[in-house]
Amino acid sequence: MRSLLPPEYIVRIDQDRCRRCGRCVRNCGFGALSFEHSFWHRAKELFQGSTEDLQKVIAHVEEYVPDRVVADNRKCVQCHYCVTHCPEGAINIEPNPLAYKANHYWLPHYQKNIVKQAESGGMILTGSGNDKPYFSYFDHLVLDACQVTNPSIDPLREPMELRTYLGSRPKALEIEQDSDGEPVLKTKLTPQVKLEIPIVFAAMSYGAISLNAQKALAMAAKECGVLMNTGEGGMHRDLYPYADHIIGQVASGRFGVNPEYLERAAMLEIKIGQGAKPGIGGHLPGEKVDEEVSRTRMIPVGSDALSPAPHHDIYSIEDLAQLISALKEATAYTKPVGVKIAAVHNVAAIASGIARAGADVIYIDGFRGGTGATPMIIRDHVGIPIELALAAVDDRLRQEGIRNQVSLIAAGGIRHSGDVAKAIALGADAVAIGTAALIAMGCHVCQQCFSGNCSWGIATQRPELTRHLNPEEAGQRLANLLRGWALELKEILGSLGINAIESLRGSRLRLRGVGLSEQDLEILGVKPAGR
Amino acid sequence: MLLREGEVRIPSGCAVSAILNVKGRCINGEAITQSIACMRERSNGLGGGFAAYGIYPEFKDHYAFHLLCETEQGRLDAEELLRQNFLIDRSEPIPTRKVIGIENPPAVWRYFARVRPEKAVGCSSTAEGNLVTSVVMKINKHCDRAYVASSGKNMGVFKGVGFPEDIAAFYRLEEYEGYLWTAHGRFPTNTPGWWGGAHPLGLLDWSVVHNGEISSYGANKRYLEMFRYRLELQTDTEVVAYLFDLLHRRHDLPLELVCRVLAAPFWKDIDRMPEPQRRLYTALRQVYGSALLNGPFSIIVAHGKGLIGLNDRIKLRPLVYARKGDFVLMGSEESALRRIFGEPDEVRAVWGGEPVIVELEGGSAQ
Ligand code: SF4
Ligand code: SF4
Numbered sequence: 020m021r022s023l024l025p026p027e028y029i030v031r032i033d034q035d036r037c038r039r040c041g042r043c044v045r046n047c048g049f050g051a052l053s054f055e056h057s058f059w060h061r062a063k064e065l066f067q068g069s070t071e072d073l074q075k076v077i078a079h080v081e082e083y084v085p086d087r088v089v090a091d092n093r094k095c096v097q098c099h100y101c102v103t104h105c106p107e108g109a110i111n112i113e114p115n116p117l118a119y120k121a122n123h124y125w126l127p128h129y130q131k132n133i134v135k136q137a138e139s140g141g142m143i144l145t146g147s148g149n150d151k152p153y154f155s156y157f158d159h160l161v162l163d164a165c166q167v168t169n170p171s172i173d174p175l176r177e178p179m180e181l182r183t184y185l186g187s188r189p190k191a192l193e194i195e196q197d198s199d200g201e202p203v204l205k206t207k208l209t210p211q212v213k214l215e216i217p218i219v220f221a222a223m224s225y226g227a228i229s230l231n232a233q234k235a236l237a238m239a240a241k242e243c244g245v246l247m248n249t250g251e252g253g254m255h256r257d258l259y260p261y262a263d264h265i266i267g268q269v270a271s272g273r274f275g276v277n278p279e280y281l282e283r284a285a286m287l288e289i290k291i292g293q294g295a296k297p298g299i300g301g302h303l304p305g306e307k308v309d310e311e312v313s314r315t316r317m318i319p320v321g322s323d324a325l326s327p328a329p330h331h332d333i334y335s336i337e338d339l340a341q342l343i344s345a346l347k348e349a350t351a352y353t354k355p356v357g358v359k360i361a362a363v364h365n366v367a368a369i370a371s372g373i374a375r376a377g378a379d380v381i382y383i384d385g386f387r388g389g390t391g392a393t394p395m396i397i398r399d400h401v402g403i404p405i406e407l408a409l410a411a412v413d414d415r416l417r418q419e420g421i422r423n424q425v426s427l428i429a430a431g432g433i434r435h436s437g438d439v440a441k442a443i444a445l446g447a448d449a450v451a452i453g454t455a456a457l458i459a460m461g462c463h464v465c466q467q468c469f470s471g472n473c474s475w476g477i478a479t480q481r482p483e484l485t486r487h488l489n490p491e492e493a494g495q496r497l498a499n500l501l502r503g504w505a506l507e508l509k510e511i512l513g514s515l516g517i518n519a520i521e522s523l524r525g526s527r528l529r530l531r532g533v534g535l536s537e538q539d540l541e542i543l544g545v546k547p548a549g550r
Numbered sequence: 551m552l553l554r555e556g557e558v559r560i561p562s563g564c565a566v567s568a569i570l571n572v573k574g575r576c577i578n579g580e581a582i583t584q585s586i587a588c589m590r591e592r593s594n595g596l597g598g599g600f601a602a603y604g605i606y607p608e609f610k611d612h613y614a615f616h617l618l619c620e621t622e623q624g625r626l627d628a629e630e631l632l633r634q635n636f637l638i639d640r641s642e643p644i645p646t647r648k649v650i651g652i653e654n655p656p657a658v659w660r661y662f663a664r665v666r667p668e669k670a671v672g673c674s675s676t677a678e679g680n681l682v683t684s685v686v687m688k689i690n691k692h693c694d695r696a697y698v699a700s701s702g703k704n705m706g707v708f709k710g711v712g713f714p715e716d717i718a719a720f721y722r723l724e725e726y727e728g729y730l731w732t733a734h735g736r737f738p739t740n741t742p743g744w745w746g747g748a749h750p751l752g753l754l755d756w757s758v759v760h761n762g763e764i765s766s767y768g769a770n771k772r773y774l775e776m777f778r779y780r781l782e783l784q785t786d787t788e789v790v791a792y793l794f795d796l797l798h799r800r801h802d803l804p805l806e807l808v809c810r811v812l813a814a815p816f817w818k819d820i821d822r823m824p825e826p827q828r829r830l831y832t833a834l835r836q837v838y839g840s841a842l843l844n845g846p847f848s849i850i851v852a853h854g855k856g857l858i859g860l861n862d863r864i865k866l867r868p869l870v871y872a873r874k875g876d877f878v879l880m881g882s883e884e885s886a887l888r889r890i891f892g893e894p895d896e897v898r899a900v901w902g903g904e905p906v907i908v909e910l911e912g913g914s915a916q
Contacts, residue, residue, distance in 0.1 A: 168763045169762075169763035169764075169765045169845050169846060170846060170866060172864070177864055178818065180816065180817055182817050184836050186836075188836060188837045189837060191802075191837070192801070192803065192833055192834065192837050192838075194804060194807060194830075201827075202804055202806070202807055203826050203830060204826065204829055204830040204833050208836065211836055417772060417775065420777075423776075423837070515765060516763075516765035516844070516845050516846075517765045517766055517844040517845060518844060518863075518864065519814070519839070519842055519844060521769070521835075521840060522765065522769050522842055522844035522845075523766075523769065524769055524839070524840065525768070525769055525772050525773075525840070526766060526768030526769035526772070527768055528767060528771075
């Protein structure tokens with residue numbers, strides 16, 4: 020069917036500046052740019068075989084225009100790879116003002132999807148996170164600072180501690196005395212994993228993202244003393260040297276899961292749900308399953324990797340408890356086992372059940388969380404904001420007196436260290452960042468990850484595109500980002516007059532709400548500014 | 551309307567002071583009064599108080615409940631709550647005198663009581679302690695303007711709104727003999743509005759005086775709430791007292807380690823410790839991170855058997871230790887210690903995070 024979709028963007032090439040190096044043409048993963056071979060093209064058109072045609076061709080030589088870059092506007096997704104890399108700065112991309120007639124209700128977005136579906140009869144897929152203008156609670160929470168009665172602390176002069184451990188903690192410690200009368204620890208703690216900064220990288224599988232991207236995450240995690248997460252795609256052998264800084268995910272497809280995999284990872288995570296697609300499985304199309312992905316996932320080359328929506332062995336909380344203990348048993352109780360869930364309406368009760376099922380860590384992914392591929396309708400309309408979910412879970416676990424049994428990781432839309440601090444004050448032990456990490460590597464949030472054409476070499480397996488991502492450089496960018504956020508967190512702690520991150524954890528008195536309803540404030544457990 | 555302490559959180563600056571005779575020899579309240587009076591400019595007349603140990607030898611096995619009651623009904627309700635759980639062997643107003651500068655004092659009352667035999671579940675001291683704690687919390691929460699200032703054995707807390715030396719005169723402290731005294735002068739930024747807001751804070755045999763502003767208050771409070779403590783006064787001192795209660799009395803951590811939780815060593819220092827010390831200190835921070843007191847403080851905790859002085863881990867508030875013969879002194883300023891007995895045998899500043907734990911020789915008072 021002929022597409023009636025108007026182009027969303029207009030690519031303008033400044034032909035005076037362009038030196039026709041061809042970089043943009045080769046690099047565009049979406050094939051939006053090409054050389055218009057104007058001379059040969061026209062000549063071919065003109066020459067039908069007769070001598071008169073030759074005459075016309077010769078006449079055309081006189082009006083010869085050299086090759087030039089032209090864009091197929093319909094294919095452009097505004098990923099900005101070409102714009103960023105053009106040596107002459109000759110490319111500009113603008114939204115197409117005439118794509119749709121203005122309407123405050125039938126926004127272009129809805130019209131576009133309707134046209135698309137009228138043409139395809141399918142679901143609209145998308146990548147990355149919910150981009151709709153829902154209310155952001157983070158943006159209506161502000162942090163406290165010290166003045167006079169309690170002094171602020173200067174992080175340049177005093178130690179500032181961000182170290183955080185993930186794992187289950189007993190309520191109390193038992194101490195005994197050794198023969199010299201010195202106190203020694205009697206309690207044997209269950210395994211704890213150390214984070215030097217209370218941030219982990221969110222799960223992004225090999226398959227959804229390139230090996231280069233995973234390597235970059237692993238290198239940065241190791242350098243900064245934090246963790247990356249394999250996602251549900253198994254662990255490629257190139258990541259083995261970083262295994263101490265890797266969370267091994269066990270998802271519904273069980274891809275790449277075998278005893279060695281479990282053994283290698285620093286921590287395990289059972290993935291129940293994801294903020295961008297609660298209740299939805301995963302689908303890695305066969306085209307992305309090349310030799311390496313196939314080996315890592317342990318599936319045949321070219322076969323679709325389908326992760327079922329639920330785990331086929333988990334239909335209840337007691338089934339989850341069994342899988343948790345199976346994983347612990349399989350790894351001889353040497354590493355924490357976490358459970359990742361999407362933030363949904365009843366998240367507090369679910370989390371409490373998960374804690375009681377024996378999980379050491381609960382990872383809550385809010386509705387802004389990103390993904391490699393999901394039906395847009397799910398991404399944009401299912402789940403709840405992480406701020407509310409986190410506050411509700413932390414409250415419930417405390418009411419039940421079991422907050423110590425689990426560490427909480429909050430994720431889904433953490434954009435800067437301010438969000439990190441607010442999440443920790445609401446009750447998180449640590450946060451996870453996915454989209455922010457991708458942006459650090461180059462991603463421009465074009466939301467086309469599901470297409471496999473990522474020009475930035477991140478969400479693709481096409482070798483000519485994955486080449487675009489240098490793992491060392493991207494790893495350095497990620498490490499720099501973490502370092503920058505860590506410095507900012509220390510400034511925040513200093514201004515709050517505290518020098519250890521645990522003194523902020525769950526300290527909602529250090530937050531105030533601006534422009535929040537009474538009900539919101541009650542759920543978040545914070546006072547309005549001015550009180 | 552002006553909010554009372556407990557309805558609002560009031561930051562304060564303070565002076566603290568303490569005297570212990572390690573041989574258990576008793577002295578009257580004059581020395582401690584002189585010492586705290588010497589630091590008058592650290593208080594502003596909006597709170598002062600004392601804790602005294604060894605003062606009720608004739609009732610040394612009774613719980614001595616000191617109550618501050620603004621209404622008669624509140625006092626009667628509190629008495630009823632006490633009667634339900636305890637046999638009261640004596641109840642009387644605490645003797646006072648009129649003092650210029652002490653305005654509108656509440657009724658101050660004391661009860662000497664034993665746990666009712668039928669309430670003595672399991673007879674363990676922890677169970678008895680839990681009973682006392684829960685009754686105290688009930689009175690503080692439910693009885694109209696009645697507040698339990700102390701609830702330990704052979705000890706009492708005397709406190710109110712005023713300069714500490716005026717409070718001492720009001721309660722006639724020169725008439726009491728104790729082997730351990732602590733004192734507090736307060737500089738609240740807002741008026742606390744009632745006497746319950748003054749310090750020391752007492753719970754069972756424990757009493758706490760504190761100078762500082764705990765910036766981790768919110769984290770500590772929510773941690774304690776998980777163990778069913780109710781923080782009615784919204785003060786840091788309350789947090790300190792309850793943390794000692796939780797960690798030492800209920801979780802059975804040695805006092806030294808309790809201090810190492812409240813003012814935890816830095817990770818960089820823990821990482822350098824030899825095993826098994828490193829394992830112990832790592833676990834303490836992992837498990838009790840929410841009990842870390844962060845922000846400036848110097849605290850003196852007294853209990854029947856001794857005294858603990860502790861500074862925050864980067865020493866943002868002053869605390870000085872001195873010794874003279876059998877006497878151990880601690881206080882916000884050296885001057886206050888010298889004021890008592892002149893030149894001490896030993897005097898030094900307490901290090902940040904260093905627990906100074908002094909116990910009675912032979913473990914208890916004579
Ligand atoms: S990258 Fe820039 S200079 Fe090179 S061909 Fe494209 S527009 Fe021209
Ligand atoms: S990862 Fe690539 S495809 Fe996905 S949003 Fe970022 S730039 Fe676009």
